[in-house]
Amino acid sequence: MTQYDKKSDALQAIDQTIAAHTDQYFNRTKQIVSEFGDVRVCYAVFMRRPVIFAPKLMLDWLHSINELRGNRFEIEPCFNEGDWVGAGEPLVYITGSFVDLVDLETLYLQKLGPACVAAYNAYLMCQNMPKSAFLAMDARHCAGSEMAEMMAYAASVGGRIAQKDHGAIGFIGNANDSTAGYFGNEKGLGTMPHALIGYAGSTLRAAEMFVEKYPDEALTVLVDYYGREVTDALAVCNRFPELAAEGKIAVRMDTHGGRFVEGLDPAESYAVLERHMPKGIRQYRSEQELKWMVGTGVSAAAIYHMREKLDQAGFDKVRIVASSGFSADKCRVMGSLNAPIDVIGSGSYLPEKWSETYATADIISYDGVPSVKLGREFLLKK
Numbered sequence: 103m104t105q106y107d108k109k110s111d112a113l114q115a116i117d118q119t120i121a122a123h124t125d126q127y128f129n130r131t132k133q134i135v136s137e138f139g140d141v142r143v144c145y146a147v148f149m150r151r152p153v154i155f156a157p158k159l160m161l162d163w164l165h166s167i168n169e170l171r172g173n174r175f176e177i178e179p180c181f182n183e184g185d186w187v188g189a190g191e192p193l194v195y196i197t198g199s200f201v202d203l204v205d206l207e208t209l210y211l212q213k214l215g216p217a218c219v220a221a222y223n224a225y226l227m228c229q230n231m232p233k234s235a236f237l238a239m240d241a242r243h244c245a246g247s248e249m250a251e252m253m254a255y256a257a258s259v260g261g262r263i264a265q266k267d268h269g270a271i272g273f274i275g276n277a278n279d280s281t282a283g284y285f286g287n288e289k290g291l292g293t294m295p296h297a298l299i300g301y302a303g304s305t306l307r308a309a310e311m312f313v314e315k316y317p318d319e320a321l322t323v324l325v326d327y328y329g330r331e332v333t334d335a336l337a338v339c340n341r342f343p344e345l346a347a348e349g350k351i352a353v354r355m356d357t358h359g360g361r362f363v364e365g366l367d368p369a370e371s372y373a374v375l376e377r378h379m380p381k382g383i384r385q386y387r388s389e390q391e392l393k394w395m396v397g398t399g400v401s402a403a404a405i406y407h408m409r410e411k412l413d414q415a416g417f418d419k420v421r422i423v424a425s426s427g428f429s430a431d432k433c434r435v436m437g438s439l440n441a442p443i444d445v446i447g448s449g450s451y452l453p454e455k456w457s458e459t460y461a462t463a464d465i466i467s468y469d470g471v472p473s474v475k476l477g478r479e480f481l482l483k484k
Contacts, residue, residue, distance in 0.1 A: 113170045120167075124208040132204045143200045144467040146192040146474075146481035147211070151458050153218035154225055155181040155193060156259045159252060160213040164196070167206060174202050184263040187218070192481055193461070200468075207463050215461030216249065217256040220452040224260025224273060226430035227448065230437040232270035235445045236261060237291055239277045239425065243450040247280070253452045254281035274445075293322040296356075300327065305334035306341060313342065321345060322352040322423055331355060331364045331404075332411045339417045352421035352444065355408060359399035359427070363407060371396035371403035375439070378406045382439040394435045400426045402441045409442045423447060429454065 121129055135141070157179055164177050175198025181187055193214070196203060228236060238257040244250040254276045261272030275291040276282060282290050294312055302308035309323045323338050325331045335353040339346040357363050362371070375383045375396060382402075387395065396403045405424060412420050425447030428436075436443065453459055466474045466481050474481055 116167065116170060120205055120209060124205050128205050128207060132201055135200050135204065140199050140201045141469045142198065143203065143465045143469075144195055144197040144483075145203060145207070145463045146466045146483075147194040147196065147214065147461060147463045148190055148192050148481060149187070149215060149218060149461050151189050151219070152222065153187050154221040154260055154263060155179075155183055155185045155187050156217040156221040156256050157183060157194065157214060159217060159255060160194075160210050163213055164206070164210055171202055174198050184221075184259055184266075190480055193218075195483065196463075211461040211463060213252070216453050216456075216459040217252045217259075218461070219455075219459045220253050220256030221260040221263075223430055223452055223454060224257040224448075225264050226260075227428070227433045227446070227451070228261050228264030228270040228272045229268050230430060230433035231441075231443065231446065232264070232268050232437075234443045235271040236273040237275055237277070237423075237445055237447045238273055238452070239292070239447045239449050240452050241276070241278050241281075250278065251281050254278070254284050257448070257452060258284040293319075293354075294324060296324055296327050299324060304328070305330070306337045309338045309341065313345075320350040320352070322354050324356060325353045326355060326357040326363075329361065329364060331357065332408060333364060335408065335412065335420075336415055336417070339412070339415065339420055346417045346420050349419040349421065351417075352423045353408065353412075354423040354425060354447070355400050355404060356425045356447075357399050357404065359393075359397075362398050363401075363404040365411075366401075366404060366407055368396065370407075371401060374403040374406045374410070379439045385438075387435075390431075391435050394432050395439065400424050402436055402439045405436075405441045405443055421445065425449065427451075 161177065168175055175196060178195040180192050180194060187193060238254055240253050241250040244253060257273045257276065264270040265272045273285060275285045275287050277292050278290040282288060294308055299305050299308040302311055305323060305325060305327060309321060312321055325335045328334065339351060342351060345351045372383065394401055405422060408422055421444035422442060423445040424443045428446050428448055429451045464475055464478050464481055466472060472482055
């Protein structure tokens with residue numbers, strides 16, 4: 103079999119895959135244009151909301167298809183990766199044979215919109231809490247491995263731009279080996295889920311098991327399983343004082359919104375913030391912002407409360423990891439209170455509103471003659 107035959111087989115296979123996954127009206131248009139005469143078209147790809155440009159996954163896919171099809175179409179990104187793009191601004195122009203391009207739209211749009219929105223959200227989170235590192239823990243909320251890759255890539259782009267613009271620490275990693283490379287890592291990060299603590303029978307025993315199995319690894323221990331966040335955190339630190347002194351222990355606070363962290367209630371939550379951020383507590387806040395400050399779950403008061411207890415026990419090198427609902431808005435509130443969070447675990451927020459992730463492509467010229475859907479004239483090349 104010649105190299106040409108191998109390429110033809112690969113092209114035939116990918117064309118079958120594309121036909122099976124693209125919208126049927128594009129497949130039918132491809133057949134109609136093939137019969138009545140091909141034309142050279144230019145597509146403008148855009149989104150209806152501001153985003154950070156994160157095109158790598160789309161561009162890599164388009165270049166691979168273009169190579170298989172004999173490099174017959176041109177791909178012209180309008181921005182560099184990480185650039186801010188306004189609503190409606192063309193992101194990419196794609197020019198070539200209508201027959202070549204019409205069946206690709208469904209698939210390349212899937213690879214662009216979610217990544218651009220997630221990069222935007224990741225940027226806002228890091229901007230709002232520049233002193234905290236972020237860990238992308240969204241993979242189990244994703245609809246498959248392809249979406250998980252998009253979210254990891256997007257988090258790395260948004261975090262990197264926040265580093266450049268604001269000196270933020272940004273995203274330091276994610277939970278999976280398969281996408282760890284986007285953060286410059288070989289492996290995913292993470293210590294234990296709640297399931298291990300339930301299996302072990304106590305938070306301390308789970309920590310002991312982890313240290314015995316992974317003696318050279320830093321230990322991040324979940325402390326909310328039994329509702330004894332402070333008690334269990336101190337028990338682990340007292341069991342491994344050398345690790346605590348070396349900064350190799352972190353406590354992860356993931357308390358759900360149905361209860362207060364151990365030792366807190368509404369009055370004590372206000373008292374904690376009064377000790378640390380009296381000006382912050384006196385500013386006007388919405389009901390949701392007040393919940394993030396002094397309410398149930400992982401509040402700013404809960405973070406300060408844990409920091410107090412650790413420091414009072416002599417464990418000032420022990421780090422605090424916070425998770426549970428850390429959107430850009432929650433990060434903004436936490437940042438305004440200078441909450442002492444070392445690492446934030448980000449879950450389902452990266453894409454958050456899926457309806458905002460839709461990218462759109464419109465043809466803006468046929469054989470060099472400008473023509474676009476009425477009302478979309480802003481897409482035409484200047």
